[in-house]
Amino acid sequence: MISILYELRVKMKLHKGYRVGMLLMLFPLLLPWKGMKCQSSNKNTIRVRQSATVQEGLCITIPCGFTANYKSTFRNATGLWITNKNVTVASSNPSYTRRKPNFLITGNPNNGNCTLTITGAKKEDSGSYFFRFKEPSASQVDYNSSVSVQVTDLKEKPxxxxxxxxxxxxxxxxxxxxxxxxxxxxxxxxxxxxxxxxxxxxxxxxxxxxxxxxxxxxxxxxxxxxxxxxxxxxxxSISYPPANMKITISSSTGRNIDLNGTIVISEKEFLILNCSVEANPPARVFWNKSNHIKQDNTIAEGMIWSAINITEPNIYRCFASNKYGINETFMDIKAEKDLQQRPEVTIATLNCIMCNFN
Known part of the structure; x- marks a missing residue:
């Protein structure tokens, strides 16, 4: 690094206009990766984040890259992640005993990749971990930069x-x-x-x-x-056309209506028709009536209709529609006014004084 800066200084003296351009080019090389800690020497470097947080039961991958002996590619290299008590928790070599089966080196150390993956994190996995590199033709390298892992309570949901x-x-x-x-x-x-x-x-x-x-x-x-x-x-929330339609009938007087025969309606009574329907979104409901003489005609809208003028047999139809379809149901009502009702008779008593009935 000293030699690079010295060479840059010499060139800056020789070429004054060269100064700004060279600084802009070399400035990123002098900075560590964002969120990562960099251990650097002439021979060995490692880049790994300083801390990592994972919820209990979940997984995390911690990117990591390194060089050793000025190199970033190797043959038959072994990577190890260890605790500060020199306990191996992960190894790229299956022959090594590792304390934590859920710690995996998912990077390839032969390519300078020391990426660590933790699966099914447990509370006891919290701690600091260091990377160690071994190569058959060279001595092992222990990197001082560690990653601190913290396992928190599980709060995430699917x-x-x-x-x-x-x-x-x-x-x-x-x-x-x-x-x-x-x-x-x-x-x-x-x-x-x-x-x-x-x-x-x-x-x-x-x-x-x-x-x-x-x-x-x-x-x-x-x-x-x-x-x-x-x-x-x-x-x-399921969208569907009108369905399960049904007409019910009741009297304004509250009496029970027998639909098996003709409904006899008293002078001051009227029938109430109710059309129930299931639909999503809600349906528009309207009524028609028809018989053998008259054509169909709309007589009312809404689920409840007070049929004041039912005085003859007729078929009453309830229609329901929304953007997904239309449906209908009907009721054949036989009704007539009670023509046998007699007018009320009021009997008055007269007190007769000096009456002549002859």
Whole structure:
């Protein structure tokens, strides 16, 4: 480094206009990587972050690069991660005994890569770790720069993904993304509130929602490498056309209506028709009536209709529609006014004084 700066100083004296350009070119080389600690000497260098935090049960990869004896490529090299008590926790050579099976050197030391991966982190994995390099043709190198690993409580949850719109009868894809970016196939299972037991055992799958799935919950359960279960839940909103339509009839007087025969309506009575319908989004409801003489005509809108003028047999139809479809149901009502009702008779008593009945 001293020789480089000396050479730069000489050139700057010879060429005054050369000064700024050379400083801009060499300035990045004089800085360490962002977030990483650099141990540097003429022979050996290492670049690795100073600290790393991972939640319990999850995984983390810590990038690391090094040189040894002025070189960054080697043959038959061995990389080791050790504790400050000289205990090996990870090794690129399977013949070495390592204390922590969940610590893995995922970089290739022959290429100057000392990247460390921790899977299924445990609280006892918290601590400081150092890299050691061995090459058959040279003595081992112990690097003073360490990485401090901290394992915190598990707070992350899986993420459920699905289309923004779910339509009854249309196939969609559901997925559950576990946190932590752990290698290998995640252990995932699904539950649905209208299904008994486990619904699915796949991270991603296709299914066709129905009207019965509306407002039901789906839950993704992820089992971490340490055996803990973390969950995420989503309430399904299923769009579907009007369905399950039904007309009911009642009297304004509160009396029971017998639909098996003709409904006799008293003078001051009227019938109330109610059309129930299930739809998402809510449906627009309107009424028609028809008989053998008159053509269909719209007579009212809304789920409840007070049928004041029902005085003859007729077919009353309830229609419901939304953006996904239209449906209808009907009721054949036989009704007539009670023509046998007699007018009220008021009997008055007269007190007669001096009356002549002859």
């Amino acid at each position: 993420k459920i993904w699905m289309p923004d719109e779910l339509i009854a009868g249309k196939e969609v894809k559901l997925g559950c993304v576990p946190p932590g970016n752990c290698p290998g196939k995640p252990r995932v299972q699904w539950k649905k509130s209208n299904v008994v037991g486990t619904w699915m055992k796949l991270a991603g799958f296709s299914f066709t929602p129905t009207q019965n799935d509306h407002q039901k919950s789906v839950t993704c359960e992820v089992i971490t490498l340490t055996g803990k279960i973390i969950t995420a839940q989503h309430i399904l």
